Amino acid sequence: MTTESPATSTGQQKPTAESPWPVRTVARKIADWIHRLGAVWVEGQVTQISARQGTRTAFVTLRDPSADISMTVTCPTRLLSDLEQPLSDGAHIVVHARPNFYVGRGTISLRASEIRPVGVGELLARIERLRKLLAAEGLFAPERKRPLPFLPRGVGLITGRASAAEHDVLANAHARWPAVQFTVINTAVQGASAVPQIMKALRKLDADPDVDVIVLARGGGSVEDLLPFSDETLCRAVAAAGTPVVSAIGHEPDSPLLDHVADLRCSTPTDASKRIVPDVAVETARIDELRDRARRALRGWVDRERALLNQLCSRPVLADPKRPLERDSEQVWLHVERARRAALTVLNAEQAMVSEARAKLTTLGPSATLDRGYAVVQFRRDDGSLGVLRSVSDAPAGTGLRIRVGDGAIHATVDDD
The missing domain is CATH 3.40.50.2300 (Response regulator)
Structure with missing residues (x-):
């Protein structure tokens, strides 16, 4: 099935700015297209009913429940009065209607020929x-x-x-x-x-x-x-x-x-x-109960900690806390005294050994020999240094001598005789 444009179907040329269509022509063409739609079944929700006493036509506003869209439905008044249940706002209905365009007002409505309420079962x-x-x-x-x-x-x-x-x-x-x-x-x-x-x-x-x-x-x-x-x-x-x-x-x-x-x-x-x-009463009672439980728990904790402290305080180390310090102090002084005595013993022994070595050194040293009448004769070498005279050959006539005795030293010269 092919459709023709309104201008083609009526044999009129398309309107232009120079030759526009009058409003009546546009309205008639719109009406022709709408009237060609034919009768349709439409479902919706009733939002307004206007059926005045003595009038032959009733007006019903039909709304789509899922969208903010509504249309006006016209029908014979007898169509509403023939319904088993009176139509009321909010009712769901299905209508068999033909779209109608009112040329004079430029509005579209549905002209209903049958109205069927939607039952509870269907809802x-x-x-x-x-x-x-x-x-x-x-x-x-x-x-x-x-x-x-x-x-x-x-x-x-x-x-x-x-x-x-x-x-x-x-x-x-x-x-x-x-x-x-x-x-x-x-x-x-x-x-x-x-x-x-x-x-x-x-x-x-x-x-x-x-x-x-x-x-x-x-x-x-x-x-x-x-x-x-x-x-x-x-x-x-x-x-x-x-x-x-x-x-x-x-x-x-x-x-x-x-x-x-x-x-x-x-x-x-x-x-x-x-x-x-x-509930404020229930919550107040719950708060009182929690406070009481907290109070008992705190007292129990304090009692346990107090008993633990008493138990700790009864131990010897806490009953007399200075006693362990005094005992350790006595041990320290005892060890200090032992160390002092040990150090003195070692020092006395070393001093005795030094005295003994000094005595031996004094007895065996040259000073003791000189004190007994001996003397040490030294001669002067060519380089000016002193040497111990061990042979007469080392001291020819004229050699200067240094003679060391117990209480000092004297100088002499070798003669020819």
């Missing part, structure tokens, strides 16, 4: 398919869930205005820890506007540096009422948040997909208030 099947998809991507993995701070500086609360869930969270949290600070943002918690409002509040609280924990709280409800908390866009936004998120949606049997994506799932809003802040 649950779609949620289950989305659950498997998110689980396969790892959004439910335990290792990606972050622990909550023990005592958050501030808690962000997203819940319905003046709801029982808001009262339960605030009342129980303040009863447990009166100083806890809450930043509450009230949003729609069901219907078509719930997801956009919740995501906007989530982004605001996630960007607040004073908020350490974000709580999404809502009371119980039907599958349709809790459907926004199984929205894929919201689940991915919670998974991407930088602040830990606590899910407190519905009651224990309720389990929207948000419970699996959040960092902590609480069965009820009351349970959430018990998980986000500690």
